[in-house]
Amino acid sequence: MTQALLKLDNLGVRLGHGKGAIRPVDGVSLEIHKGETYSLLGESGCGKSMTALSILRLLPQPAGQITQGHVYLDGEDLTLLPESDMRRIRGRRISMIFQEPMTSLNPVLTVGDQIGEVLQQHHAMKGRAAQDRVLELLDAVGIPDTKRRYREYPHQLSGGMKQRVMISIALAGEPDLLIADEPTTALDVTIQAQVLELLQKLQQDTGMAILLITHDLGIVAGMADRVAVMYAGQLVEEASRDRFFGSASHPYSRKLFESLPDVHKREHALDTIPGTVPALNRDFDGCRFEDRCDVAWDYCRSHVPGWNSSADGQHARCHRLDESIPAPRSAVTAKQVETISSSHESRGDHLLRVSDLKVHFPIHKGVFKRIAGYVYAVDGVSLAIPQGCTQALVGESGCGKTTVGKAILQLLKPTDGSVQFEDIELTKLKGEALRKKRSDFQFIFQDPFSSMNPRMMVGDIVEEGMIAQGIGKTRQQRRARVDELFEQVGLSPEQTQRYPHEFSGGQRQRICIARTLAVDPRLVICDEPTSALDVSVQAQILNLLKELQNTLGLSYLFITHNLSVVSYLADRVAVMYLGRIVEEGPVADVLERPLHPYTEALLSAVPVIDTASKREIIRLEGDIPSPATPPAGCHFHPRCPRAMDACQDSYPPETASGDHTVRCFLHQ
């Protein structure tokens, strides 16, 4: 085998000093060859990004230090190079693109200047030649109208455009290795598909290697040649893509697959990984995954597993692969699959009926704040949610789905339309009357970190809603209820006397759910409740939501961009584009036989794990238009691959077939 382009040899990183010092990377060895895509997979906090940063020696200073091991680039040890020589490596030999394209570009420099800076640094290119090269690079990453973009500032670009610019900056030095740290996590699926395709194309053209860091198994399946799974600072498994997706050998990898929601698992609870990632400031005597593993036995607790290999260059850090260690076969028991019913018969009576809801935000301009126009965030949305059912609302960011949720709850004043909860018109309620009614419908927020007041104890947070709604007469009664709720969401009542920062993301989301349940709601609007969480934690929350629905008969409006969650959880689904619902119907119908071209494209853009069924990705050109100036006619026609002349003239009316409705001229 040829010499590896990049070789990490037992790399170790320490953050902080003294007792509290953690080792986010603890003995990582890997090799990346020329022209290959090597994917580093893992949940948050497992050390993926730290590994990437230590390759470039960009660890947070002064806390971060490489304590052991070596990084070889073409045989040259980067850990020994002086800082001035490292500058020659960064951007030239190894480039990096970051997760958040919004913050990784300098807002006061033009796009051209920022790319030109790299050219000047590494190729001593200036003036005319540099400008030509920048235009060439912008062209290569698929940015239209390069001459104009050259002089624009980052805020004039959309998220996808910014990530393209970031990629072109990374490419400007013509690197041998591109490190992409969650390059598409902040982007929408259709944009994500564009960026991933671009990366693949660039790799074919330039022959560079890519180290792709991600938590998304779907992206790995579509992009990687080889896959490594990281857990608690160590690699736990490494294999070729086909081998990994065919037969993952580490229990953790297998658990990751099993905790992914999808349509086939609808009838039972998702497999979860109990517990949390261990703290990395201590020494380990045994396997790091031991306490969360369902096939572990005594031996795992006392012996550190070696890097055992099986066929085809597949390695895993697990005792079960070492044939010299007799593993008790009995440990592998047939899993008890908990069944949870997911089919909810609509009982005819609708709990919530939204008709022609509109939310327009005025745009103020000038000294006197004259209204210059409107942002049509929600522009005529109609929905009906039956008792005890889950209605999903999907769409890309900026399509107005969160605004719909907030407008239903009257957190935002709707411009027009009606929201009927049972037979009460919510838009007409005011002040005290609305305040009293609020216990019936509740909201679960996306980010469990910012949805709790950091200066209140979680018990008080849960109790607050009860006080406001006058539930529970005495403090003792309320406290007893809080304890009960904590148990219901899988936390212990002793934890009520703690502050939010003492909990992990999943636990916080449980507390938020407990807080919601405290006022006995009948409708809960969940706004991407799992998008800030890891897959295994997401599975726990989804299980909890499903269980609560079955025991309490709750109705959910589930706002998300994650279609696999929809297929697992929802009864009906509505697809939103630019403030309007373009398609609505039973979940199986819509996801299996989408009618609207946008739904088709959205579905095809979601990365899937099933590598056997290679689908054609329907590529959508460009970005979502601004809701302040929606295109004439059908909002989707500028990006629609099947647009007709009629689409430019008027917005298509609703066409129903059974209980599946669509707004598209194709289905008139």
Add this chain to the structure above:
Amino acid sequence: MIKPVILWTDMLIFLLTAVVVMFIFYARSKPHIRAPWQRVFTGKVASASVVVLLAFVLVGLLDSLHFRLPLASNGDNDEIHYAGEVMSALDTLVGPLRTQVEKTYSAPFAAHLFARETIELADGSQIRDYPRLLYGARSLGDAVDGKTRDILLRSLLAFAEMLLASALILLLIAYWLARRHERPVRVLIQDILQDKLTIPWRTVLFMLSLLLLLLLLAINLAGAYHVLGTDKVGQDVFYLTLKSIRTGLVIGTLTTLIMLPFAIFMGIVAGYARGWIDDVVQYIYTTLNSIPGVLLIAAAILMLQVFIANHSDSFETTVERADIRLLFLCIILGITSWTGLCRLLRGESLKLREAEYIQAAVSFGVAHRKIITRHILPNVMHVVLITVVLDFSGLVLAEAVLSYVGVGVDPTMNSWGNMINGARLEMAREPVVWWSLLAAFLFMFILVLAANLFSDAVRDAFDPRTRDR
């Protein structure tokens, strides 16, 4: 019987002290408040400056206990008449410093006046010489040559006393800590001396010793000499600077106390309510901000002077009159300085009202009043605290500048600004009378430096960016 005099500023100062003490007890039970304060006190510089600030505060508080002494009654009726002069606890403590008044200027540690005068000798002849001071170096009599030796001896004595007192304090601290941590005293003495504890007790002890040394030096020397000289009318400059501490502290703290309710209320309401309320509040502070502060202050103070002159019978003593002027200065300074904090708080609550936990509270039907007091106020308190501590030193300096310009505190009131103003004219004199200026400068500098270092530490500890998540 003495008659206690409670001035307006005294009342407010003790109110403020009570609030601070109450806050300390409240904070002890709240881990999220306690944690950043603990971080403040783990820094050496911060701990040292706290010791210095506490020393200043102690002097200021002693100087705020005012009373009037009874005059000797002439026996024929029971009515007690009180002296027109208002004394403070500090005055009684420093005793002779207040009463030992020379004729005019004398340099620090001098035995003679600063200027030559015509002296009539016992035999009737007249010579022109530096007259002997009435009180300065009095214990030496005419043997002025032994002055250096006398000063040295007294200093040595003070030093020895300091060592003794420091050892005592070390023992006390160690004993107290030993009881808290339930470990032997000897071990804790070692820990303190090797600086192994979270609070840098060794630094605290060092600062305390330094202050003790200064105090003991003052006790040993100030009675016998004018350690910082005397001013134009022969008053001891050291005494004047000590008296000025209270003025500086009052200006620095009461001004903030007065402006805080405005700034907090207006800022939060503007940010939370938005709409026309926001417009009104913004309009008010933009207008106020565009008026030159000094002019506003000058106008207000002149108006007050007229008022006092017209209602002179409603003030019993000159001290009360000066006190009203001081309070008024605080108020007018407060009115001109709340805008900055208000603007910060408005921005902060604009941001917070969109925070998801506020939205969650709204969706639970929590009342606006409760949202403001339970959710917004606790989450902007760090901004308030940082601003208050940072503003303090600015206000102390502002007093000096305003008094220098002549629109500051009452001329009869002891303040650093007035001292500097008085010393200004003598700067052109040859040889220069430098000690008044130096003394005022030194005290003000130490106070402001300590306050600034402390505020730096507070800001670092409360800054959300440096806070552990």
